[in-house]
Amino acid sequence: MISLRDVSKRYGLLRVLDGVSLDVERGEVVCLIGPSGSGKSTLLQCVNGLEAIDGGSIAVDGEAVHGRGTNINRLRQKLGIVFQQYNTFPHLTALENVALALRVVKRMPRRDAEAAAARQLAYVGLDGKADQYPSRLSGGQQQRVAIARALAMQPHYMLFDEVTSALDPELVGEVLQSLRKLRADGMAMLIVTHEMAFAREIGDRVAFFQEGKLVEVGPASQVLDAPRDGRTAKFLGRAAQ
């Protein structure tokens, strides 16, 4: 379980996260929605320890992410993250992108790492692209390389930060397809998204986020179709236009 308890964070005077509490169970899919600048990306970066927090605590399977004794490099292997701007490694082929951390972090022999990487690329539908460099791939393909790269570490949880926002509309579908497949395979996910229809479809629960606060959390259909908080309703109203 990913467990956030009263997490707060500020950048200077700006309160980016303000008393956020949220759990993501094994096998559960939680979608995070909210206006741009509300702190959603920051929240994901805090969950895998890329950003520090100022208050509260975040635990993954009971281990404190920001704890002093925590081996963060080991803990991160449980947490895959995929960013809006794919961040594929441009000097490596698709296969090498996926295999790198297997060799360096998991210390797998090259042959085994590449076999595992090839399986992950096949999983996201990129079998034929293993030897291509990112510069030769479309945005959707690069994003799927990034997903395969994170999945290769066999994480228990996947964090997705607006993974389709930088894509041309016709490439969105292929990336969402990979997320659907993961859901079907029981992967626990925390997904930041602007696609309300997708959130309704894939989310067990939806959390609405605004100005660093979790305004409302509940079953996807309840939050999206019958929001209890006025702010959620207002946001959904604007998003529908």
Added chain:
Amino acid sequence: MLDYQFHWRAVLADLPELLGGAVVTLQVTALSVIVGVPLAVLLAACLRGGASARRPARAFIEVTRNTPCLFQLYLFYYGLGALGLNLPSFTVAVVAIGLNNAGFLADTYRSALQAVPAQQTAAARSLGMSFLNAFWHVVLPQMARIAYLPTVNQVVWAMLNSSLGTLIGLRELTGVTQFLQSRSFRTLEFFLLTAALYYVLAKALMLAAALLGRRLARGAP
């Protein structure tokens, strides 16, 4: 003077000795690069760090870039000698030219480092890589691609600079030439031949660099 008689036969007989000098030149060049490049990377990292790392790095760069390379050789040879530390001229040439390389490359490497997006490190770290692994496997190769050409230029500079070693008694290409011409009095022949050898060495370095560079450029758009 105008009826100078060229005598190439005697000069060519000494070619093996001359080539021996060229080997020393290449050794000094290679070792000075092996000293200079990692140090330049370190300096670049320091320049991106806090004041306590940045200031000494900046001071080092200012000194190496704004004093003559020959003076730097003298400093290590005669200067340390005055302190009772007598290093062989080969060692001094490697160290002094190596530090000179580092000083000239550091700022180039700093901007190359800056050009690699921080997100690349974040992506690598998010996979569980240590800071050093992320740097080595993800940042450095991208940095190398940007900094490659300036580095090659510096390598050629280092090769030409190594001729200064003559002045502290190093028997590299220039030193050997000096000795051979004074023994045979075929001054012009030797100097022309050595000039040609330097030219060939520089071109060979550039060629090797171009071949190696193709590997570095992989994945470039």
